Amino acid sequence: MEKRLIAEFSEIVTTKGVLYSPEELAVYSYDGTFEEHRPDLVILPQSTEQVQKVVKIAARERIPVVTRGMASGLTAASVPFNGGIALSMTRMNKILEIDTNNAIAHVEAGVITADLQAAVEKQNLFYPPDPSSIRHSTIGGNIACNAGGPRCLKYGVTGDYVLGLTAVLADGQVIKTGGKVIKDVVGYDLTALLTGSEGTLAIITEALLRLIAKPKYQRTALVEFRDLNDAAQTVNQILAAGIVPATLELIDQTAISCIEAAMHLGLPLDMEAVLLIECDGSDLETVQREIDQIEVICQSCGADKVSIAKDENERTQLWKARRSVSPALARMSPNKLGEDITVPREAIPEAIRRLKKLSSEMDLPIVIFGHAGDGNLHPNILFDKRDPQQWARVEQTVAAEFQIALDLGGTLSGEHGVGILKRPYIQNALGKVSIDLQKGIKKTFDPLNILNPGKIFPDD
Amino acid sequence: MLIGLAENPTCIECGLCREVCPVFQIQSQEEYSPRGRAMLHSAGLQTLVFYQCTLCRTCRVVCPIGHDPNGEILRSGLIEAGIETPANQTMIINIRLYGNPFGPLADGELPKVLTCC
Numbered sequence: 001m002e003k004r005l006i007a008e009f010s011e012i013v014t015t016k017g018v019l020y021s022p023e024e025l026a027v028y029s030y031d032g033t034f035e036e037h038r039p040d041l042v043i044l045p046q047s048t049e050q051v052q053k054v055v056k057i058a059a060r061e062r063i064p065v066v067t068r069g070m071a072s073g074l075t076a077a078s079v080p081f082n083g084g085i086a087l088s089m090t091r092m093n094k095i096l097e098i099d100t101n102n103a104i105a106h107v108e109a110g111v112i113t114a115d116l117q118a119a120v121e122k123q124n125l126f127y128p129p130d131p132s133s134i135r136h137s138t139i140g141g142n143i144a145c146n147a148g149g150p151r152c153l154k155y156g157v158t159g160d161y162v163l164g165l166t167a168v169l170a171d172g173q174v175i176k177t178g179g180k181v182i183k184d185v186v187g188y189d190l191t192a193l194l195t196g197s198e199g200t201l202a203i204i205t206e207a208l209l210r211l212i213a214k215p216k217y218q219r220t221a222l223v224e225f226r227d228l229n230d231a232a233q234t235v236n237q238i239l240a241a242g243i244v245p246a247t248l249e250l251i252d253q254t255a256i257s258c259i260e261a262a263m264h265l266g267l268p269l270d271m272e273a274v275l276l277i278e279c280d281g282s283d284l285e286t287v288q289r290e291i292d293q294i295e296v297i298c299q300s301c302g303a304d305k306v307s308i309a310k311d312e313n314e315r316t317q318l319w320k321a322r323r324s325v326s327p328a329l330a331r332m333s334p335n336k337l338g339e340d341i342t343v344p345r346e347a348i349p350e351a352i353r354r355l356k357k358l359s360s361e362m363d364l365p366i367v368i369f370g371h372a373g374d375g376n377l378h379p380n381i382l383f384d385k386r387d388p389q390q391w392a393r394v395e396q397t398v399a400a401e402f403q404i405a406l407d408l409g410g411t412l413s414g415e416h417g418v419g420i421l422k423r424p425y426i427q428n429a430l431g432k433v434s435i436d437l438q439k440g441i442k443k444t445f446d447p448l449n450i451l452n453p454g455k456i457f458p459d460d
Numbered sequence: 461m462l463i464g465l466a467e468n469p470t471c472i473e474c475g476l477c478r479e480v481c482p483v484f485q486i487q488s489q490e491e492y493s494p495r496g497r498a499m500l501h502s503a504g505l506q507t508l509v510f511y512q513c514t515l516c517r518t519c520r521v522v523c524p525i526g527h528d529p530n531g532e533i534l535r536s537g538l539i540e541a542g543i544e545t546p547a548n549q550t551m552i553i554n555i556r557l558y559g560n561p562f563g564p565l566a567d568g569e570l571p572k573v574l575t576c577c
Contacts, residue, residue: 021507022505023491023500023505023507023509024491026499026500026503026505027490027491027493027496027499027500028490029499030473030499031473032473032474032475033473034473044489070475070478071475071490072474072475088489088490090488090489091488093488133475135479136475136476136478136479262524324476324524326474327472327474327476327524327525328524329524330472330474330524330525331524331525334470
């Protein structure tokens, strides 16, 4: 990056807010995936005004701006493949207001999601979205990818809690969408459009988030199955009985053994699958009745054992285990590729059958876990990238996984997003009409193509 | 059952370590995180940032593959490459010249400044 530009940016964000040594560029070159590319400059803004000024210069000089939070993403959406500016939002980490009367939080984009949750829970309020990276990802990043998490089954995804956004457009103007109102049908829903746009339409700097009353009671059950199909069927039986647990997570045998190797929780190693089910609510009797009903349903569906967490400590351990599944798989093989396909919940057993079949056809282990209750599965392919033959099979397997999801009426991604990794496959999922329209939207927002260029859509 | 660094030389970039690293909690910048250090190390970059580590190794405990981007190993690389902090250099010179890390001391005088990295 030219010296005059570095000087100009330093004037805006001070010299402390501009990083460009080789070491500093190296650590802003990656996210949670194996993809890497160094930016030319890292800028750490502290206010919406600073972001505005930075973007104005970037637009004038046609420099790409790739916004990032804590870089825990799983699609390389925040990796600056075209160089330019990595705009790290981590210094905009203030909770501006917790409005208890309206149950709304006003936050800056760089607030760590778990910090927000802790702050609102002190006021007996609740911000439900809970991606596994909750303690090392930001609200801004969660919104930009419309992050999900286990609790989304009952409570919905990040987007369901975003009431309004402050964002900087590609020409440096500030736009405010939505507001502190629950209902809002004036004009197009730009809040929803920016949510999940992966930094390609605007730079989200602040958000108004809807909060709900904190559920007082939880009951968590670990249900063991000898047959993975039985576990998948149980998911539908529970939901069909009219019970909506807060979470309904499925973990298969390989994933269980990985967690057990890492954490020694005494999880069953001889079971094909476990379900981790949690009911919550503000009335203890209702919560207890639901978990009791679930126990009965599980047993009638062939569960081998149902154990209910005795205390908060046991419950925390179970959740810690669930959160560490994805990283724990790294023990099994040098590389893993985790997808997050989504199918209608009725199709979960069939999706699992087809994934298992694919695994044996391709001779590659596919570990299956995920948010079975909402049809969002994380099939993880285990492989060794150093073996070119295996890598070729991995690419075929990924394409086949996506095809399974599409054939069953599902789609490519439930909560990770597209980024760069799923870019080649979205034509199949969306069709040409939709993609052309969406590319038009991108052009309207960002005619110079400087905001996170090259992400989501395939090149023309 | 933790696997040693020798078996797991490559960080898987999950970033879990950042939840527990005391330095990262304060600095909130990737270069001060265990993941950042691991990535710098694998990119072959030597930097004084490696000293911004308390050596507590909590990162290793939470790391799902038992990777250990701890300051000790990284710092030994710095020393081999002759990269030192000014404070450390002063300390070493003082030891050579005066037999103590604090500099010239009169008989019975107590050191006023504790030089550290």
